[in-house]
Amino acid sequence: MQQKSQQKEKNTKDEFSKYEILKDILLEVIEENDPQVKKVFLSLFESLSGDMQNSAELKALFQEISESEHLVGIIKACSLHNIILNIYEEQEQARIASVSRSIAAAYQALEEEGFDKLDCDKVLESIRFYPVFTAHPTESRRRTFLEAHQEITRELEKIENYFYTPDNVLPNKQREIQQSYDNIKYRLHLLWKSHLVRSEKLEVIFELDNLLFIVENSILPSALRVLNQVSNRLNKPLKISPIKLGSWIGGDRDGNPFVTNELMTRVMKMQHELIINTYINEINKLIRELSISIDFSQLNKDLEKSLQKEKAYLNQTSLKLHEREPYRAKLNLIKLKLQNHLLKVNSINDIDFTYQSPKELLEDIDMLIQSLDNTASKRLKSLRNLVLLGGFHLMQLDFREHRDMYLSAVSEVLCLLGYTDSDFSQRHESKKIEILNQALNDPPTNLNRILWDVSPQTRHTLNAFLRVLWAKKAISKDILKSFIVSMTTQASDLLAVLYLAYCSGLWQRGKIKKSESGETIIKEGKAGVFITPLFETIDDLEHAEEILEILTKNEHYKQYLKDSRNAQQIMIGYSDSSKDGGIFTSNYSLYKAISNLVKLESRLGIQFMLFHGKGGSISRGGGQLESALLAFPAGSVGSTLKTTEQGEIISSRYLNPKIAIRSFALTLASLLKKVAHDYFSIHGTDSSLTKTSQNNTTNQSFEAISQHKVDKYLPKLEELSRISYRSYRSLVYDTPNFIEYFKNATPIEFIQNLNLGSRPSKRKDTQKVEDLRAIPWVFAWTQNRSIMPAWYGLGSALNGFDNRELLQECYNDSIFFKTTIDNITQGFIKVDMEIAEEYNEFVEDFGLRQNVWGKISDEYKKTLEWLLIVRNENNLLEKSPDIRDRILARMPNIKALSLLQLELIKKYKSAKYEDLRMRLMEQIHGTIIGIAQGIRNTG
Template sequence: MRKEISFIFSIITELLEESSPNISEIFKEICTTNDKSKQELIQSLSNTEISHLIKALTLYHLLFNIIDEINSIKTHTSIKSVVDELNKQNYTNIQDTLKRLKFYPVFTAHPTESLRRTFLESYHQMYNDIESFLKYDNKEALEHLKYRLSLLWYSKIVREEKIEVLFELDNLLYFMESSILQSGTKVLIEIENILQTKLKKSPIKLGSWIGGDRDGNPFVNNKTMLEAAKIQHKTIIEHYIKIVSKLERELSCSLDYIKPTKELLKSIEQDKDLLSQTAKKLFLNEPLRAKLSIIKAKLNNKILTLNIPNPQSIDNQQTYKNHKELIKDIDMLLDSVNPRSGAYLREFRALVLLAGFHLMQLDFREHRDKFYLALNEIFIILGYTHENILNLPKTQKIEILNKALDEPIINLNKLYDKLSSDSRELVWAFVNFKWIKENISDSAIDSCIVSMTKNAEDLLCVLWFAKQSKLWQEDKKTKISISPLFETINDLENAPKIISELAQNKHYANYLKSRKNYQEIMIGYSDSSKDGGIFASNYFLRKAIYSLLSLEKSLGIKFRLFHGRGGSVSRGGLALEDALIAAPNNSVAGFFKVTEQGEVISAKYLNPKKAKRSFDIAISTILKKSIYDLYKQENKSDKYEKLLESISTHSYNTYRKLVYEDKNFIEYFKVATPIEFISQLNIGSRPSKRKNTQKIEDLRAIPWVFSWIQNRSILPAWYGIGSALEANKNEDLQQCYKENLFFKTTIDNISQAFLKVDLDIAKKYHEFANNIPQSKNIWKSIENEYKLTLKWLCFIRGEKSLLQNTQARESILQRKEFLKNLSFCQIYLIESYKIQKNSKTKKIILSQIITTIVGIAQGIRNTG
């Protein structure tokens, strides 16, 4: 690792010597001097010099991240090796489990990717250059690396314009086309090779929230939802057309040498009118080319059906109704060639299985209050109620909803002009939901996620809208998945009760029956952590899952859990393998749906090697967990349950005492972290708050976590655990760590985040809050909790220093000095900004502060 670090340092210094020789000397000096000298040096720099230094330090961390990722890929475990391992351990049902397994990554627009697309694309190329140079001493790759770095040196790190929703989609489509589709296809082929049969369904299901996630984002509306679905459709069909055109050029097999199936020849005869006169002559003796030309014509017509005034003018036979028809055509071709000649046809088939005609399945998410707002207006017009239904007693509310659900479908168009603009928008969302399913693909959209679900009535409210739009009709297959999102600790505790109530409601029971008794439930890691601290959040998430699983048999419902994880530890991030294996028995059972947010997307899917590794890890771990659970008896009386509950209670109380019970804490937070500047960072289309209040409850989890990461205390990832462990010191904590996988995984994840804390830097941010009442007591609480946490993490893990003898420790500590430099720059700039009177100079300093935020995010490898 030291050799590679030296390589990065030399590359950056060489870049600086060529472009800014004086900055090269400053960079060398600041990276080798003590803290006091670092600060004095920064204070002596001009505006231009400090800007250049921030960029040099940011580029350094960018290259460091690439080295880290290259090293992590060296330990890549394939799906085949995991299958072999399970076979050696004499497990059975491996192939059946693999055949039905489903990994469902949902890519969101959560604003945590701090890098511009320009830098992401360069990162992609520089990754390949560094790998090629380190592996093969490729001098050409080294020169190309220097070329890319030189261009980045003269480019702005942060985007100046506010990012729009469809720009977010464009960024995600870059990942799809450059990496995810390619690597996903390889995974499907690998699984087919293991199973020695063609897959009928893809084990990877791609999802997206971009264009569908409206919760607190006024920039997502019906127009953006429709546009997102159409753009995805057009993108994937055009992608297919490129592949088919290439195959058409290559598959020149003649009737003189191959024997095509009768089915293929018959299909060509049926669709020959789709061939041009030239094609009919050219492909007279080349059936594969003829068929591929027909496929291309049908795909072109598929795009036209969404863009012409009268799509019915295109005959059904001239296009594809769904992707299954395309798969059938590809299978005809495969049946007419030998395996070698059909290699790329087989890849094309796998790609179509993966992406369908929709590319990524869109989720529609909205806050519960928005559904009630529209429902209330409609119910008052219809005479179901004369007051706000949200304020009525529970029994009366359910009585009104049941009565409304008993009634025949009404024509909402007749009420449309009487509704407020917000309510019209919501009503039309269900119309668009139905249109997307019918005109693009049945798989293009499915889940309607109800944010901040509090009770059973919230979902009955959504069910009423689903009925009016005919997305749900009794005795028919429903076209919508109504999914509660339980986010706070209180809501997680109430989740089983809410689901039990719904199962006993006649209307919802009929809805479940139309979904084959599958109920998707989304569990939120972010808000529960903001609500009660890291350990309590993890504990109550686990408890809620256990409680829900115990309901499955009694209610006759199968739950599909959707995990709302972020990138940082405090939002459910870090090692997926450990989290899954430690999850409650049968909580996976071959299915894992999870959000992939912000910087996590680039960290896992930026280039094909990383994406392949990420898919392999996910599929392998889901397989392992599912197989292990088939043979593992659940320990109903876990001897450590009381201890875990006690740790959870103590950590919850400690966290709440500081964050919610101290009336000065919100003011302290606003001054002692760079939240003021984070809210001005153009890294997403969403506002930083759900509501314009001064409450922590209404602040989104991402800027909350991001702010604490920036001031280097990383408070949400550990605060409360030290006091909780101290309170339980008489218990056998080390034994619990060895024997209880949940406790071990949680402690290990907290340890990784905790090692990134730099309390010396955090104390300098604390000094901004000297005028806040009780700020000294707040800092004393943070400092004392830090000492307790360090003491007990080391004790439990049996270490003298945290993460002793691990690659993670080396990587974190190697970054520390460089990160300090960026933090010192940020602190100095914030001080300058606060006292600066000249608006023009203030704007320059603001830009520099925002650039340091991006640099620190790269160094820590987390935003939110």
């Protein structure tokens, strides 16, 4: 082994290759476990890396492999190879992170455009990035594999550092390299011996455990690094964290019966415990470090008073030990208050000497900082930023439920109280609003008093509101902020939730009344939650304006908005709109809806905060977040970007701390540029915003840059959207028995049996596309390699428009159109129509098979032709060679797994007994996971 390591170092003297190192270690592992698998794997890789033609010989080879004893080994070899490709790619991203785009680079770019540094500082202080981590079943890896991924990454970084360290600096260089080499091999060996697929259904609490692992080990320290950078750039303490963390795990119960009130409470407590213990660990370090004596440091008067007031809470040992070390004494008192806060959450009695809010903790930290010099207070300042980031809640939960569940509960309560009969939910919209207005006019009903007078389902909903109220008081007012209404279709959907917030105490209405002397008394209201509509389908997006306009004219909702400081959160769904109308129409409808909401916001005088419900795949709003951000309509971001981070995207963006730092910094940098352009395009510019303001040609609004260029093409984009919509709907909704085709021409049957997440993979057994969940819908088309939802309809639209010069001009000048086309191209290059055609053969109905495949094949050809024309390329992504090479490097592995999957499905369909089917099902699941690793997303 020592000789191999030395030979490896010798062979890589000229060019260090992390990929070659990982590949060599993997081959060693494979050889030691099954030499024949290594031989077949290398042969496959060589064959598929050539012209990629699916010849008869190749088919015969895969049929032979599928029947051999080495089948599982080949699946695992291809899957592990995909994992090391992912690690290598992340390492390359981390390598360029320090020299690529960042907050500093954004400042430089803005200053070159004419923005003044002071104005950039103001924008940087105002922006917020709010990633919300969800447990949608798109992370195909087990935690075992996530941990191995992280450890292999660390060891690979060590090898690179050792490699470039001179021998005289590191005398034991070869031994250190060998140690890291062995550690990587150890991890890969264990993965070889482990199942790729979970054998049990994943519970919600385990989903949280997976997320908390990434949060604790990467997200928190990485976000803190970025906060410290921002604070240093502004050269002053931060007032609010520019990064806020959110989560749906434990709060998202739409379609997930396993998310109970008890589980939600447990999740909130676990998050609270983790962040408080994180602070305690940091304080323990500071207690050891800050041994500063009163003899050498002038004590701040506020700190001195605080110590005198609180020293009785120190035990005698601490009091004597720290009598002349006041900083240690104060830190011990802070630690005690935090420990008491942990006790307070579960205690029925009042706990003395604790914090009521993070603000009080920050005040204590500030007292210490103000009493120390810059050098001595360095780590305290970092702790201060950590508290701004994590609060007492760690991640702010969102509560999401389907509109029908809210309406069902409100209907029963209103019927019980005599406002209506049990047919409330069936009433006309105007009547529902009338009834809700009447109920909201009356004093709120105490929900605790009626809990046992309603059905278990309604009790479950009412209790959820009461649990949230408890958590806001016991843990943190920031523990949960948003009540999201899935599938919002009417104004009454939100008024129903407002009524429950009113009765639970989560909304305390502001009032204006007259005193006996005739003086006007204003009682400020408190809105503890955002009532957030989720507009998902194309139709819902088109009706969003109408719904919001009705609500702002309603006296009760108007008062609620006033109590919310005139802020209205709106969630925009990318998944269902794409399933509903196709990729291009979805993107255009979202762009148009957001543009219209910006205009409505201005007209109504309300501040909209848009929450973008994006998925990992292109067809669900995936792609580069930064480029999507810059393509949003002018004025639509405000100062806050709130977006979901789902499944495998969480690990790809945040598992590696270096990548996490890059992700946070890059998003803030893009947000800085976006908000700066939008703000000054709306408010215009003046002499303070341009270095050459005396030159009239530079003293202009940035509106021409960020808005008018896109507006110029909107009529053309509207036309493209209409053609694309008709083409997509013709296939998916108007083709008879299309669901039958989908169920047979994709491995959806096997995906539904895969233990990916806690949520059921389908709402109900149905023959309607509308009832299919967006994630397994996309996952299935991705696995059959047509990836149809990511591009279908675009080719017909571009072909129907048939004006290459105008389309190329639009691509060059419209940020929205360019971003949409680029994202679709990145998804389209992953398509393998040969594999998809093999899946097509599983459809027994000859007429259906020919009809659907003919449409998909024709649309593919049109899309390929027009993507090349619009992007002015001879080959897809030739102008983005790095992206192209990364994607194509994965294709041999993915093709091998796809061909094996096809053979296994054939065997499964012809299997005569259950034990064989179960064994084949497990093997098919292995190929599904492997392909997902290679393509780097599932749904």
